[in-house]
Amino acid sequence: MGNEFDVSRRAFLRGGALVVTFSLLPIGRVLADTEVDTLGTVVLAPDLPGSLRTNPFLDAWVKIDSNGINVYTGKVELGTGVKTALLQIAAERLQVAPAAINFLTADTALTPNEGYTAGSHTIFDSGTALFNAAAQVRKLLMESAAHEWGVEPSSLKTNDGVIESASGQRMTYAQAVQGVDLHRYAEAEPIQARPSDYKLIGHSLQRLDIPAKVSGGAAFVQDMRLPEMLHARVIRPPRPNSTLESFDAQSIKSLPGVVQVIQDGNYLAVVARDEWQAIKAMRNGYALSRWSGGDVIPDAQHIHELLTRLPATRFPISHEGKPTLPSGPSFKAKVTKQYLMHGSIGPSCAVAWFKDGILTVWTHSQGVYPLRTGIAQMVGLPPERVRCIHAEGSGCYGHNGADDAAADAALIAMRMPGKPIRVQWMREQENLWEPYSSAMLTEVQANLDAKGKLQDWNYELWTTPHNERIVNAGRLIAARLIARPFKSAPSIPIAQPEGDGDRNAVPLYTVASTNIDMNFVTVMPFRTSAMRSLGAHINIFAIEACIDELAAKAGSDPVEFRLAHLADPRAKAVIKQARDAFGWPTKTNRPGAGVGFAFARYKNIMGYCAIAVELTVHPQTGEVEIERVVTAVDVGQIVSPDGLRNQVQGGIIQSASWTLYEAVDYDANGVRSYDWSGYPILRFPQLPSKVEVHLIDQPGQPFLGAAEIVQGPMAGAIGNAFANATGQRRLKLPLTRSSNVAHG
Template sequence: MSVKEDDINEGRRRFMMSGALVVSFSLFPGIKAMAQEVIADEGAAVHVAKETQTLAGSLKTNPFLDAWIKIDPAGKVTVYTGKVELGTGVRTALLQIAAEELNMAPSLITFLTADTGASPDEGLTAGSHTIVDSGSALLNASAQVRGLLVDAAAKHFGVDSSVLIVQDAVIKAPDGRTMTYGEAVGAVDLHRMATPVSPLKDPAKFVTIGTSLPRLDIPGKVTGGASYVQDMSMPGMLHARVVLPPVYAAKLLQTNTPEILKMPGVVKVIKDGSMLAVVAKGEWQAVQAQRALAAGSEWSPGRKLPDPADVHRDLKTISTQHIEIANTHNAAGAPVRTLSAKYSKHYMLHGSIGPSCSVAQFKDGTMTVWTHSQGVYPLRDALAEMLSMPKENVRCVHVEGSGCYGHNAADDAATHAALIAREMPGQPIRVQWMREQEHTWDHFTPAMVTEVSASLDAGGNIVNWDYALWSSSHNERIVNAGRLLPAQMLEKPFVPAPSTPMVQPEGGGDRNAIPLYAFPNMHVMNNFSPTMPLQTSAMRSLGAHMNVYTIETFMDELSAAAGADPVAFRLKHMQDPRARDVIKLAAEKFGWPRAARKANHGVGFAFGKYKNLMSYVAIAVEISVVRETGQVILEHAEVAVDAGQIVSPDGIRNQIEGGVIQSASWTLYEELQFDTTRIRSFDWSNYPILRYSAVPRSLNVHLINRPGAPFLGAAEASMGPTAGALGNALFDATGKRLRDMPLGGENLRRQIDV
């Protein structure tokens, strides 16, 4: 893969970080604001105090400055975030933001991520919100803290604050007198509410924001160091494995516990209803005991799964909530031609590289859980409910996990660890799920159906657009104990909170269902199913993957009907100037339109603005097709991105590149295998993913930097556009308009043979 350095509006001095960053955890209490109003994202509703609604980002919910920044008399600066590192590089980017406004070298700051015993409560790390919410909060909190410290120093020196220079936590007067942040903080109470206006630096003077610092999380990963919760080891730690039911709603009838207790290293077998686990001194001993325990356990039949052949048909029946999310009527030309199409997508699983893992210890009345959950505070609250413990006695500490991007089994493994640790006070308990458990009991991304109809007038303009989608929940995040899978299996089970649709403009299954294009007449319906034939929840981009795919492939069909070039057709219907900029840039870098191509090659183009709120992405691709196998190779891609003010150019490129590859895997190959008896994709042999042989030969990401503009989330922004571009390129290569994902592999081979 080759990645070009872009030169668009960079204007930033390169800054190399020296020294080392120390990451530790402390038990300072987190601070929350009084709540009056509610906002929502992919997790639980978040309460916002009326008096904090004008504050930036997560300052709305955590308005006190010392929730974000603490400075001790010795001058040690500690910065906190409630967000977590998921492999996206946000820990580095957030540190850059704080360092910029504090006028400090990043290496001088101790930076702590989500920990219910230390950090502000920022809910979930999801939905590409980290830089938008936590980054905006840190930008403003850091600027305000710096301003307060400089004002205190100015008062001490008897000079105007404008003449003082700040560098690396030292404030210097024109006459040479200095005061450290540690000295200045003695005259400042940082336990104060943030203000709506901050003394932000001129973006033209940034030295850290806009540069690509070496990522803090990479060294351990590439050298084999302990990097993940899966790598954790503690003195006296015991290893546990769980036995899960073979199918939904199966009840545990009988176990062979006496036999298991005689096995080498086995310490205990724990059973509570249908929650079954074995604890051993060694990890391999735990695995062997788990296998024997699973083989010797008997279960009730459970419930049948849906017939895969009927899933899309059944969605029309079970989707009982009909939500109109767009309805506009304006004067337009008379329609002369109408096109319609129907699209479908199958269930998919997360396929995390490392099966979910957690370590828990119940000691002195406190339950501490180390977890790769994307929401340590929601998890803490649910565990406290399940364990009947005060919230302050349950602490969840985030440790990065090997694999995530959505609601996988991280919270469930943490729940198992907590339940087992409660039965064995004082001893650290490590729980890791097995591969077949991670796949079989995943929170799958839902199957979907979309239907679209649109009309053109005599001038080739789209004059009306009618769109509908059918889907079950894309968001079963942890809002109560009943959403924790092991809690549902207890002798006294907890009941999951009801499934509810996520509201626009964020959306769930209907995320990005409203096109950004200017259509005079538009109607969009979200048909939501509150019941789920399979266990589903959030996966990267939620419904945006399917909706942008539908919109962008149908835009190509409409452009063909209008006799127009696909890029020119998009620009004709696009009024947003920033969207036009990325569309033009991607087309220019790709050399669109391409001349005649080789046989079995095709090109495609697509655009999307994630959630219509965040980053703009346009992508042009060239693919090749192996007709005998249906393999699709992404030969070349040019991607243009506008994420507002860029914090880390390399970080955004990494996320866009990874998103293109992951979306290609989803779009071309991934489909959950199951029948009416059970899930069949229990290992990698039954769940095809993109192979190394098919990754992009060349993938170039071009960034449009907008200094001083708000941060726009970019991590999930390329998922939908990539799917649309691939669908359009496949039509160009094969002449087949494919509308049922996955598009490649055996599905494509059969289509080509027709």
């Protein structure tokens, strides 16, 4: 079975297969694009770049027919602008106008299986695949024309989808494709191009999706309207693993507009003709259902201590060099973070339609193929009878309720054949049932040698899973609630160098020895899964705090201290750029002002980011105001400068919100963060006053991905600026939450 295979393969990779694969590759590649996100996919061609490795056939990416040029990606638009950026890459390499391409994103019936759109991998995986595949297709088309005309391919040019010979012969791509079979493996050798010739890559194309979004166009799955579509709402138990004792389905069925009430074990849903009627029926359903039992909710104040006591698997992460007897000063600390929510503004939604034996699901899932595996298993259909099509949803920032809402729609649609079913979760359902980002505890202990250089780095962390993706039906809430429930597949962490809770747990700084371990807690007090940057947010926060403290003990400026412990010139370049543009360490003389600096290379293999922050900690109220943020980033060859800038700004603001304010509130009575009053996030008045983003372009270098590179460094810079402002080192996230301060 597919999911069994995924799990075992994943385990196998973790056991070192990835490392073996690396060593077979040309050395120059290892750092560039080796880390394709392969979850839910099969590696067929390990020597190919990007997602060509899992989808090596050229016609998986580019098909040319009478309709024109069709380009496919297995990745999806999550609101980061990647659809536009990928199109730029494909159009650049096919040498056609973007408008000449029919561009399709993930659809299990049409597009390659690229697993998940996650981990800042989209440009890295799919962009790299399109960069190569599109150029190779163009080359094959030119060879086809050359063959037809009996000339040398090198004598031909292309102009907007037309091949032209020196003597004035012309042939469209659609004509040329007659003479070539694109169903062939891509070549490993890239077709070179001069970055200075690029007309699209490196330029800011207007985003394709925004005009509809600002004018009320049908832009989201929430906006889908199919003929005779019905509206469903789910009724969830008061907490996971509660048992339904009684439910008055009949009285709900008699409400106006209600056409179906579904009860299957602990799974409840209502279906009505009108959405508002479905909501009222749902409210009645909550009032008329009685439940017992359910998971015990832990005490928020002691969650980190609890994590150290729960069953865990210990994973060695990095044990390099030999620890020495400490000869210089050391720093030791415990760092914690609470559970966080993805907090999508639009609660999860899906539309499903079971018609003529085929179940079609429109979903804003990050991975339509893995979702198909889970749904097919849940409803008992062979995977080829289930089609999952991506339609945009609200920004998800990781594994939110999208897959579970799709499972709800699928389950309900199977019981109402012929009728399209739209399900949207309510705000409280999203907040209570989305998988959270894990609470974590880390312990750092590091010391300097006699010369003030970093010596031994000891780091241990406790985390629950960050990757409970849909590898089987049991990973879907609906499948756990029905009378014959499915069990979730065992939790397996993403291997290094990507990392899971241990993402970025290994400092990029030069140290004499490392002793880094992860305690992967397999019993989850709350269901947790992937959220932007996984463990990197707290790990970088912890590392950067430690670096600042040790720099102070060494009597060094923290920025100079960082530079002295880095070998990578690109790492140094972003740090120097941020330092100089900020005018480090200048700050105003307002009471409570502080400056802080932080740096990381995402996963130690992707984008580089350095940030300097100036903030004020109000001496009277303790409120934090961020005055100034200056950042420099290097994500390799830039595809869309404005798109990149938007991602970086967004990361700064979102990370500021996580770091300063956010924590899921819970106690024995339940999760109190069921709406925005219980889970406040940053609002306009709390924005940084000024944000400056500096981009360091690397023409011709591999794409490294951008969306998540800021989360950790921003947290680190805020923490360091807070310490600079107050003389107080706070290590419990979020920094301004009074319960954290009182115990801090």
